[in-house]
Amino acid sequence: MNFEEFFSIFEGCELKENKIIIQSKLYDVIDFVKNNYSFDILKEIIAVDNQSLGIELIYHLYSTIDEEDLFISFSTNNSEASSIVNIFKSAQADENEIYDLFGIKFIGNNELKRLYMPENWQGYPLRKDYVQDEMRQNWNDNDNT
Amino acid sequence: MTTTTLKLNLGPQHPSTHGVLRLLLELDGEKILSCEPDIGYLHRGMEKMAEKLSYIKYLPLVDRIDYLAGFFYSELLCRTVEKALNIELSDRVRAIRTMLLELNRISSHLLWIGAFLMDLGATSPFFYAFREREMILSYFEKLTGQRMMYNYFVFGGIRKDIEFLDDVQKIISILPEKLHDYERIITENPIFKRRCVNKGILEPEIGLNYSITGVNLRASGIDYDIRKNDYLYQGFDFAAVILQGKDSWSRYKARILEIKESIKIISQALDYLKKNEKLEQKHINPLNIRLPEGEYYQEIEAPRGLASCYIKSTGEDRPYRLKWRTGSYYSVNLLRKLLVGEYLNDAIAIAGSLDIILPEVDK
Numbered sequence: 349m350n351f352e353e354f355f356s357i358f359e360g361c362e363l364k365e366n367k368i369i370i371q372s373k374l375y376d377v378i379d380f381v382k383n384n385y386s387f388d389i390l391k392e393i394i395a396v397d398n399q400s401l402g403i404e405l406i407y408h409l410y411s412t413i414d415e416e417d418l419f420i421s422f423s424t425n426n427s428e429a430s431s432i433v434n435i436f437k438s439a440q441a442d443e444n445e446i447y448d449l450f451g452i453k454f455i456g457n458n459e460l461k462r463l464y465m466p467e468n469w470q471g472y473p474l475r476k477d478y479v480q481d482e483m484r485q486n487w488n489d490n491d492n493t
Numbered sequence: 494m495t496t497t498t499l500k501l502n503l504g505p506q507h508p509s510t511h512g513v514l515r516l517l518l519e520l521d522g523e524k525i526l527s528c529e530p531d532i533g534y535l536h537r538g539m540e541k542m543a544e545k546l547s548y549i550k551y552l553p554l555v556d557r558i559d560y561l562a563g564f565f566y567s568e569l570l571c572r573t574v575e576k577a578l579n580i581e582l583s584d585r586v587r588a589i590r591t592m593l594l595e596l597n598r599i600s601s602h603l604l605w606i607g608a609f610l611m612d613l614g615a616t617s618p619f620f621y622a623f624r625e626r627e628m629i630l631s632y633f634e635k636l637t638g639q640r641m642m643y644n645y646f647v648f649g650g651i652r653k654d655i656e657f658l659d660d661v662q663k664i665i666s667i668l669p670e671k672l673h674d675y676e677r678i679i680t681e682n683p684i685f686k687r688r689c690v691n692k693g694i695l696e697p698e699i700g701l702n703y704s705i706t707g708v709n710l711r712a713s714g715i716d717y718d719i720r721k722n723d724y725l726y727q728g729f730d731f732a733a734v735i736l737q738g739k740d741s742w743s744r745y746k747a748r749i750l751e752i753k754e755s756i757k758i759i760s761q762a763l764d765y766l767k768k769n770e771k772l773e774q775k776h777i778n779p780l781n782i783r784l785p786e787g788e789y790y791q792e793i794e795a796p797r798g799l800a801s802c803y804i805k806s807t808g809e810d811r812p813y814r815l816k817w818r819t820g821s822y823y824s825v826n827l828l829r830k831l832l833v834g835e836y837l838n839d840a841i842a843i844a845g846s847l848d849i850i851l852p853e854v855d856k
């Protein structure tokens with residue numbers, strides 16, 4: 349697929365292996381590739397905690413027309429990213445899971461809530477700095493509701 | 494007169510939720526105004542555990558992601574690791590894996606047919622479907638020692654060579670006539686049709702927007718089957734089942750047709766395996782598996798939609814990050830949209846038709 353137009357509009361993006369790495373304008377980029385390159389399905393959002401490099405969000409898109417995959421990578425250092433629920437409704441599921449396990453706040457998504465963890469749980473289990481301390485080990489639902 | 498809406502908790506222990514799913518419904522009379530799925534009752538922390546365990550220790554766990562189709566997730570983990578280590582499978586291993594995956598797909602679809610009809614209030618098909626599924630599970634038990642959590646695939650191949658091929662031959666010779674019986678009882682049954690035809694319409698663009706894959710999407714007319722490009726299935730003659738109906742009935746029909754396609758694949762694999770070649774596979778030391786630094790991604794067509802595995806490795810003996818994508822997780826999210834405007838008694842039929850299984854949702 350020809351991404352020349354894409355790189356001329358969104359400056360500062362680079363192609364690394366099979367991933368497009370973007371620094372900003374997450375919402376606009378996803379919106380652009382959906383409308384201009386017929387990437388019609390967001391297969392999943394993968395979050396990876398790269399410690400000092402921030403938390404990386406990999407948006408995996410697919411085009412059922414061209415039968416092609418696309419990975420878009422966006423790293424955040426302040427635990428915030430813009431929500432793309434208005435573009436892909438399936439992102440609601442992914443964003444909620446990432447909020448629960450990585451503590452990323454998706455700006456524009458008002459329905460984020462704890463999914464697997466208890467509502468008043470402290471910390472985000474898939475972050476690398478998460479430790480299973482005494483408080484968490486002795487957690488009792490009845491004491492904390 | 495003042496009217497108020499009613500909040501109704503469907504689940505987590507409702508028999509039609511196939512596990513523990515809680516749907517918070519807002520009702521106006523019998524009509525559903527909104528639906529809010531609440532999940533997490535079966536969460537086992539599969540992704541967190543992967544970061545703590547070496548690959549070989551993690552392998553027996555992954556069958557439990559979907560306990561009705563355990564082979565698929567061990568296959569997925571094995572394939573991702575094999576991809577990272579550049580291991581090519583021999584034709585015989587490929588045929589064995591394909592055959593077992595398709596048998597597993599049939600057993601999973603059979604359970605779904607039984608459970609779905611049970612949701613609709615028909616009890617007999619449940620017993621018929623379980624009778625046929627039992628043949629497959631007995632075969633798996635004979636072969637692997639386990640009925641549901643097989644742990645039979647290993648990195649680079651399979652644990653031991655395939656046996657008892659006559660049993661498989663018997664299964665695929667019996668199944669078509671049993672399917673014919675199901676179709677006679679169920680497919681054109683007027684009560685069944687009234688509950689399923691034109692109910693739970695999933696428009697293709699909505700399906701794509703909600704990331705629905707697998708049978709549910711193919712029953713809405715979109716030709717997307719990973720198996721076409723999967724090297725495991727190269728050389729097998731089969732067709733992806735595409736239906737245009739978009740409703741619950743099409744999703745049912747698509748699964749019946751898919752079982753027939755699976756039987757085709759199995760009989761081809763069986764013909765190949767009967768030639769009795771010697772099993773060739775590369776032995777790798779399971780205690781010292783280290784993936785080279787990098788990111789690896791693999792996907793597979795599981796019975797409930799696209800399943801994928803992402804591994805990021807830093808060169809250690811365990812993943813730095815491992816992520817699963819499962820089909821049911823997105824099907825649950827779709828309920829927010831699909832159930833709105835429907836009646837409560839249809840809600841059970843519609844949710845059932847999507848083939849949601851909760852261990853896959855919660856991981």
